[in-house]
Amino acid sequence: MAKNFSTREENYSQWYNELVVKADLAENSAVRGCMVIKPYGYAIWERMQAALDKMFKDSGHENAYFPLFIPKSFFNKEASHVKGFAKECAVVTHYRLKTSDDGKDIVVDEDAKLEEELIIRPTSETIIWDTYRKWIQSYRDLPILINQWANVVRWEMRTRLFLRTAEFLWQEGHTAHETSQEAVKETLTILDIYAKFAEEWMGVPVLKGLKSQSEKFAGAIDTYCIEALMQDGKALQAGTSHFLGQNFAKAFDVKFLSKENKLEYVWATSWGVSTRLMGALVMAHSDDKGLVLPPKLAPIQVAIIPIYKKEDQLEQISEKVKKIKILLEAKGISVKYDDRDTYKPGWKFSEYEFKGVPVRLALGPRDLENNTIEIARRDTLEKQIIPIEGIEDVIEKLLAEIQKNLYTKALSFRKNNTFSVDSWDDFKIQIEKGGFVMAHWDGTPETELKIKEETKATIRTIPLNNPQEQGNCIFTGKPSKERVVFAKAY
RNA sequence: CGGGGUAUAGCGUAGUCCGGUUAGCGCGCCUGCUUUGGGAGCAGGAGGUCGUAGGUUCGAAUCCUACUACCCCGACCA
Numbered sequence: 248m249a250k251n252f253s254t255r256e257e258n259y260s261q262w263y264n265e266l267v268v269k270a271d272l273a274e275n276s277a278v279r280g281c282m283v284i285k286p287y288g289y290a291i292w293e294r295m296q297a298a299l300d301k302m303f304k305d306s307g308h309e310n311a312y313f314p315l316f317i318p319k320s321f322f323n324k325e326a327s328h329v330k331g332f333a334k335e336c337a338v339v340t341h342y343r344l345k346t347s348d349d350g351k352d353i354v355v356d357e358d359a360k361l362e363e364e365l366i367i368r369p370t371s372e373t374i375i376w377d378t379y380r381k382w383i384q385s386y387r388d389l390p391i392l393i394n395q396w397a398n399v400v401r402w403e404m405r406t407r408l409f410l411r412t413a414e415f416l417w418q419e420g421h422t423a424h425e426t427s428q429e430a431v432k433e434t435l436t437i438l439d440i441y442a443k444f445a446e447e448w449m450g451v452p453v454l455k456g457l458k459s460q461s462e463k464f465a466g467a468i469d470t471y472c473i474e475a476l477m478q479d480g481k482a483l484q485a486g487t488s489h490f491l492g493q494n495f496a497k498a499f500d501v502k503f504l505s506k507e508n509k510l511e512y513v514w515a516t517s518w519g520v521s522t523r524l525m526g527a528l529v530m531a532h533s534d535d536k537g538l539v540l541p542p543k544l545a546p547i548q549v550a551i552i553p554i555y556k557k558e559d560q561l562e563q564i565s566e567k568v569k570k571i572k573i574l575l576e577a578k579g580i581s582v583k584y585d586d587r588d589t590y591k592p593g594w595k596f597s598e599y600e601f602k603g604v605p606v607r608l609a610l611g612p613r614d615l616e617n618n619t620i621e622i623a624r625r626d627t628l629e630k631q632i633i634p635i636e637g638i639e640d641v642i643e644k645l646l647a648e649i650q651k652n653l654y655t656k657a658l659s660f661r662k663n664n665t666f667s668v669d670s671w672d673d674f675k676i677q678i679e680k681g682g683f684v685m686a687h688w689d690g691t692p693e694t695e696l697k698i699k700e701e702t703k704a705t706i707r708t709i710p711l712n713n714p715q716e717q718g719n720c721i722f723t724g725k726p727s728k729e730r731v732v733f734a735k736a737y
Numbered sequence: 738c739g740g741g742g743u744a745u746a747g748c749g750u751a752g753u754c755c756g757g758u759u760a761g762c763g764c765g766c767c768u769g770c771u772u773u774g775g776g777a778g779c780a781g782g783a784g785g786u787c788g789u790a791g792g793u794u795c796g797a798a799u800c801c802u803a804c805u806a807c808c809c810c811g812a813c814c815a
Contacts, residue, residue: 334813370815404738404813411814464815472815484815523815554774593775600775611774621774737815 270538270601272525273408280406280413287602288525290546292416295524296396298448298543299418302440308392308420313374315397316365321373325498331465332369335402339365367400372466372491372517375421376499383423383513385504390433391423409526410483410737417521423513425505427492430514434490437518438471441486449524450541450653451475451531452661453485454683454732456708461692464517468492474707474732476661477530480681482707482734485527488518526737531657532626538603539625541653542646547583549575549642550599554592554611561586564610567635571608571620574639580646600625605649606642626652667730674721674733678704683734687727689720698722704733 272288284292300310316339322329343359368374375393382388400414420437424430438455445453453473463470467489475485496502496512505511532539542548551571553564565586572582583604585595592609599607609621620638623630626649633641664682668674677684679702688694688706698721699705709731718727 331814399815401814405809405811415815417815487815519815521815552774556773588773591773591775591777593773593777595776596774597776609774613774 270603272529272538280403282408282412282414284416284522287546291528291540291544292522292525294544294546295444295448296418299440299444299520300394300396302444303394303418303420306436306440308394308422310396311393312395312397313371313378315368317368317371317374319364319366321377322366324373325466325494327494328372328466328498332401336369337367337400337402339367368397369399369401370517370519371395371397371399371419372421372495373499376495376501376515379421379423379513380499380501383501383503386425386506389423389425389503389513390429392420392433393422394418394420407737409529410523412522415521415523417519419519420517422516423496423501424516425503425511425514427514430492430516431490434469434471434488434516434518437488437516438473438486441473441488441518441520444520445473445475445485445524445527446654448541448543449528449531450650450657451485451527452654452658454708454710456710456713456732458487458708459692459695459706459731461695462706464489466491466494467517468494471711472708475527475531476664476683476734477527477737478533478660479530480664480735482683482732482736483523483527483530484707484736485524486518486520489516491515491517532653533603536597536628537601539653540603540605542605542650545603545605546581547599547602547604548580548646549582549606549608550595550604551582551584551608551610552592552595552599553584553586554609556612560612560615561588563615567615568610571635571638575642578639578643580639580642596623606645608638624649626656668721669718671721675702678702678733678735681735683707683732685730686721686733687718687729688731688733689723689725689727694720694722698733703735705736707732707734707736 343356345356458470493512555561
């Protein structure tokens with residue numbers, strides 16, 4: 248584990264803020280709890296978006312867009328939903344400013360008070376279901392499989408860069424189905440997409456499972472999630488997929504005539520992942536030298552740095568690099584040739600390490616003579632000199648290997664930090680140390696709450712296909728038939 | 738909202754307890770020369786409403802009062 252990933256949170260937090268700023272990922276904005284995502288960071292997000300978007304479309308979904316503002320009354324309609332979000336809503340009350348009476352200031356024009364306040368969406372279930380009502384009459388109108396890429400606002404008490412910002416970017420899917428079974432199947436289809444994305448693109452292994460009833464989404468019947476373990480031993484919920492039952496259909500009166508000519512409520516799902524995934528990416532792989540990006544998401548996959556003394560040397564090098572660049576780009580590899588003469592090679596080496604660029608090439612006079620090139624990989628920091636001939640195949644293989652290696656490394660980290668615990672004392676000790684703690688639980692929200700109060704640990708997930716095993720609740724000693732995953736979480 | 742802390746140049750900070758020259762230092766920035774295979778060296782230079790407002794004083798970054806912002810811990814949470 249990188250030394251700055253100590254379990255002491257204050258160190259971690261300092262390192263994290265330092266890193267994301269240096270790596271040009273994001274910085275805090277002047278606006279409370281919001282963030283500016285700089286171009287390099289946004290390029291990572293764009294790659295995530297592209298991969299997810301394709302997966303959604305390949306499974307039959309379409310994109311659409313719904314309003315940012317939600318009339319306050321919409322929130323009243325689903326009781327547990329409003330309870331879950333009421334405390335973190337930004338509210339628009341006026342629509343006009345005016346110059347103050349003394350002419351010195353701009354103030355809110357009290358005459359421009361809205362009849363009904365508008366909520367800036369913290370999530371779009373309400374406005375979308377209000378719309379779906381108008382779209383759905385018959386079973387022929389179903390299913391509706393829609394995704395939206397949007398920003399949402401949740402006025403959190405305390406924010407944290409990427410993990411819990413007041414405004415964040417995300418995708419939210421909202422689907423409508425004829426039957427319960429079909430909706431549950433959709434929920435699980437999306438869960439699989441999320442898990443696949445996390446593991447195959449981000450290189451972050453995740454547990455797929457169910458949230459406990461007290462941790463589920465406000466308004467859901469069941470919340471499924473993917474749960475990842477960060478290098479500091481804390482858990483991060485990386486994505487959620489909700490089976491909403493008929494809750495929103497009933498709240499917004501969305502009915503359809505079935506094949507049997509019966510009027511029925513629609514079955515629903517919703518699901519989302521956010522820019523929090525960028526936080527997961529940073530925290531899962533980075534080391535003391537900075538970011539380590541999986542090749543599939545890295546905006547720059549290969550950085551090439553010339554080493555030269557004189558102008559004519561640079562020209563020779565540039566010529567050679569151009570050829571290499573064409574070969575690599577023909578394979579769909581993104582290449583950055585950094586021939587700035589304003590920074591020295593050592594500077595550039597550090598910079599691309601900070602930025603997590605998977606592969607770095609350096610080409611100098613010695614290489615020109617020998618027809619070789621220096622190749623360095625970010626994940627292991629290994630360097631070697633290899634012949635230029637056939638470099639494109641070597642790099643293609645190396646990128647695939649780095650992608651795989653990051654996942655393998657993260658997976659073995661998770662294995663080494665997952666513990667089965669059978670006594671309350673061991674439980675408390677292990678939770679304090681960090682990691683996933685597998686323990687028996689009597690299944691009641693009361694016990695869950697008490698455990699949370701005493702240890703700050705929450706049930707992260709009840710894994711799908713969880714092996715059944717007789718045991719006794721870690722806290723109450725009551726019988727239990729399976730272990731669940733406890734951890735301290737972000 | 739409760740508890741604790743901080744505010745001095747783009748960033749990081751010294752000075753504040755115990756008031757007293759022109760507010761000091763590092764990084765970064767600009768200019769010039771030498772450098773370039775792991776964050777260069779030397780020389781010169783620019784950059785400050787000391788968070789805001791008021792008060793005490795011959796004199797305030799320093800003492801007093803109020804306010805504001807930010808950070809950490811809790812409640813909340815993708």
